[in-house]
Amino acid sequence: MDNSIIRVETLHKSYVNGSNALHVLKGVDLDIRQGEMVSIMGSSGSGKSTLLNIIGILDNYDAGAYYLDGIKIEKMSETRAARFRNKYIGFVFQSFNLISFKNAMENVALPLYYQKVSRKKRNMIALEYLEKLGLREWAHHLPSELSGGQKQRVAIARSLISKPKVILADEPTGALDSVTSEEVMEILKEVNATGISIIIVTHENEIAAQTQRIIRLRDGIIESNEVNHNFSNEVSAGVLLEQR
Amino acid sequence: MFDKDRWQEIFIAIKQNKLRSVLTAFGVFWGIFMLVVMTGSGNGLVNGVTQGTANFASNSAFMWTQNTTKPYKGFRQGRWWNFNNRDMEIIRDQVPGVDVIAPRLQGWDVSQGENVHRGLRSGSFTVNGDYPAYNLIDPSEMIHGRFINEMDIHLRRKVCIIGERVYEVMFERGEDPVGQYMKVSGVYFQVVGVFRTLNPNIQLGSNKSESIYVPFTTMQQVYNYGDRVHYFGFTAKDGHSVAETAEQVMAVLKNNHSVAPDDNDAIGHFNVEEMVRTMTYLFLGINMLIWIVGIGTLIAGAVGISNIMVVVVKERTKEIGIQRAIGARPWTIVSQILTESVFLTTLAGFMGLSLGTLVLHGVDTALTHAQASMPADEQVFFTNPEIGVTMAVASLIILIITGLIAGLIPAQKAVRIKPIEALRHE
Numbered sequence: 001m002d003n004s005i006i007r008v009e010t011l012h013k014s015y016v017n018g019s020n021a022l023h024v025l026k027g028v029d030l031d032i033r034q035g036e037m038v039s040i041m042g043s044s045g046s047g048k049s050t051l052l053n054i055i056g057i058l059d060n061y062d063a064g065a066y067y068l069d070g071i072k073i074e075k076m077s078e079t080r081a082a083r084f085r086n087k088y089i090g091f092v093f094q095s096f097n098l099i100s101f102k103n104a105m106e107n108v109a110l111p112l113y114y115q116k117v118s119r120k121k122r123n124m125i126a127l128e129y130l131e132k133l134g135l136r137e138w139a140h141h142l143p144s145e146l147s148g149g150q151k152q153r154v155a156i157a158r159s160l161i162s163k164p165k166v167i168l169a170d171e172p173t174g175a176l177d178s179v180t181s182e183e184v185m186e187i188l189k190e191v192n193a194t195g196i197s198i199i200i201v202t203h204e205n206e207i208a209a210q211t212q213r214i215i216r217l218r219d220g221i222i223e224s225n226e227v228n229h230n231f232s233n234e235v236s237a238g239v240l241l242e243q244r
Numbered sequence: 245m246f247d248k249d250r251w252q253e254i255f256i257a258i259k260q261n262k263l264r265s266v267l268t269a270f271g272v273f274w275g276i277f278m279l280v281v282m283t284g285s286g287n288g289l290v291n292g293v294t295q296g297t298a299n300f301a302s303n304s305a306f307m308w309t310q311n312t313t314k315p316y317k318g319f320r321q322g323r324w325w326n327f328n329n330r331d332m333e334i335i336r337d338q339v340p341g342v343d344v345i346a347p348r349l350q351g352w353d354v355s356q357g358e359n360v361h362r363g364l365r366s367g368s369f370t371v372n373g374d375y376p377a378y379n380l381i382d383p384s385e386m387i388h389g390r391f392i393n394e395m396d397i398h399l400r401r402k403v404c405i406i407g408e409r410v411y412e413v414m415f416e417r418g419e420d421p422v423g424q425y426m427k428v429s430g431v432y433f434q435v436v437g438v439f440r441t442l443n444p445n446i447q448l449g450s451n452k453s454e455s456i457y458v459p460f461t462t463m464q465q466v467y468n469y470g471d472r473v474h475y476f477g478f479t480a481k482d483g484h485s486v487a488e489t490a491e492q493v494m495a496v497l498k499n500n501h502s503v504a505p506d507d508n509d510a511i512g513h514f515n516v517e518e519m520v521r522t523m524t525y526l527f528l529g530i531n532m533l534i535w536i537v538g539i540g541t542l543i544a545g546a547v548g549i550s551n552i553m554v555v556v557v558k559e560r561t562k563e564i565g566i567q568r569a570i571g572a573r574p575w576t577i578v579s580q581i582l583t584e585s586v587f588l589t590t591l592a593g594f595m596g597l598s599l600g601t602l603v604l605h606g607v608d609t610a611l612t613h614a615q616a617s618m619p620a621d622e623q624v625f626f627t628n629p630e631i632g633v634t635m636a637v638a639s640l641i642i643l644i645i646t647g648l649i650a651g652l653i654p655a656q657k658a659v660r661i662k663p664i665e666a667l668r669h670e
Contacts, residue, residue, distance in 0.1 A: 058569060078568075078574045078659070079573045079575065083571070085569065085570070086571025087571075091569050097562070099563055099566060100563075101253070106249070110567070114567075114570070114572050119248060162571065
């Protein structure tokens with residue numbers, strides 16, 4: 001498959017805790033194509049976070065293989081891993097993880113700072129992204145002055161600014177009420193429509209139902225991997241731009 | 245280097261914990277402050293002592309006779325003896341290591357009571373008989389006129405040169421003393437100069453500013469000293485050690501006067517070279533002590549900084565995790581922590597350096613004022629407490645290195661944080 005963006009083959013991972021080894025991933029195979037929007041579901045302890053961490057090059061795996069955009073990701077130096085993360089992957093977290101003393105614009109611009117883009121230029125680009133997400137007038141506010149939904153939108157803007165191939169969203173709506181969750185999902189879908197693959201880890205069925213494919217993990221192996229027939233890729237037009 | 249994002253983080257970190265930052269920085273501030281003040285004071289001591297002795301010939305020694313302590317060649321022990329003119333000639337002939345030799349007469353018996361008169365003025369001053377060579381060992385500068393010269397010696401001229409204090413007592417302020425006559429212990433001498441010693445911290449028997457020097461030969465004749473030499477100073481030639489030369493000189497003298505060769509107490513002597521060496525080691529010791537204490541204090545301060553940086557890293561674990569997740573390289577994090585540590589250290593140290601210099605300057609000013617109001621011949625053992633530019637630059641470099649070392653452990657800790665663990669850190 002040429003257009004596979006993430007390919008995982010018989011992935012194994014265990015955590016050693018003292019004398020106990022906890023086998024978390026027991027041979028996971030996964031193939032996510034470019035432009036796909038996939039959800040990974042599973043109860044806690046099923047290994048979904050571990051899988052996401054490995055895909056996000058935040059963690060190493062023990063056996064198997066992982067190809068990101070056709071490049072084999074193996075044990076590598078932190079510097080190289082950081083470069084890969086910066087270039088290929090955007091992260092969206094449940095708890096937003098914005099830097100508290102930087103305003104919205106600076107938070108969004110941060111990934112470009114690590115690419116050594118000049119301050120003026122990266123702030124300009126950050127403003128563009130904030131504009132797209134309807135947060136232009138909040139650019140100079142600190143995270144503490146923003147609502148949950150706004151914070152998550154800032155985080156999405158931050159994940160987008162380095163033009164990644166994949167966005168990894170770990171419970172992106174976990175801390176939001178249903179209305180805001182819906183907004184965030186709309187945004188993610190819109191992002192997906194531009195061709196960026198999105199992987200959402202969630203345990204909410206309503207969220208998973210909005211993705212093209214639902215992968216269920218149980219006890220470290222893939223239980224089911226089915227195409228979601230109810231998926232509709234039409235974005236509720238105009239919702240985004242009219243907000244606030 | 246100047247990167248707004250990096251400095252923003254540093255300032256935020258410092259501002260959020262003002263008290264903590266100040267207390268931490270105080271350790272380093274105090275370390276450098278102590279180092280500067282102590283080094284400055286040490287320098288003040290060295291300056292004070294060397295300023296009063298620096299011009300004294302450091303390759304010189306002095307000798308005088310003492311009672312013999314051993315019977316020898318039919319002479320009893322406890323015999324009193326004297327050096328004489330012949331000794332000086334023999335030393336010149338037989339001891340090749342001697343460069344200049346300056347015999348002296350110390351006129352104890354002519355220096356009693358009001359021994360000096362001029363018109364209605366009178367005073368009590370010490371009289372010394374000297375050769376021109378004495379000025380090569382214990383140099384003076386001439387305020388008026390000239391030093392004793394070879395013609396004075398040769399012709400046994402009744403001329404004299406006088407110390408500053410003698411001039412003050414015996415002459416009108418501003419009066420030209422050269423050519424004037426003074427009666428010194430009953431004999432008239434013509435004043436040919438006024439000298440000011442360059443080594444006020446070394447006094448040989450009497451206060452030099454209250455002394456009158458007359459030509460050696462004149463003094464022997466006028467005051468009935470015959471061919472006696474009370475004591476003499478000499479310098480060693482380059483390449484000869486003073487101690488060895490002194491041994492040879494003493495051997496010659498003992499031989500001349502039938503003093504037992506192993507009678508070490510028959511000749512008193514004073515080796516300036518050794519004294520200088522002792523002083524040098526003393527100063528070296530003081531300096532080492534200062535640096536040990538200063539560096540020790542500084543290390544204590546650095547440990548404080550290191551400690552607090554570990555806390556800072558711990559507090560920022562999550563932030564660091566986020567930064568790592570969105571592409572910060574380990575080096576970015578390390579340099580961030582190091583910059584913060586170096587910044588804190590250097591800032592604190594710079595303040596310590598400034599305050600220390602200020603304190604030294606204050607002391608210096610106070611000392612200068614105090615000295616101005618002191619009598620001129622007061623001995624001074626503390627002048628110009630200061631640190632040089634080298635010292636300032638060195639301490640700044642030490643600070644930066646200290647900061648780097650202090651930041652190293654925390655920075656390593658920060659890098660070891662795994663992004664996932666940091667992100668779980670709620």
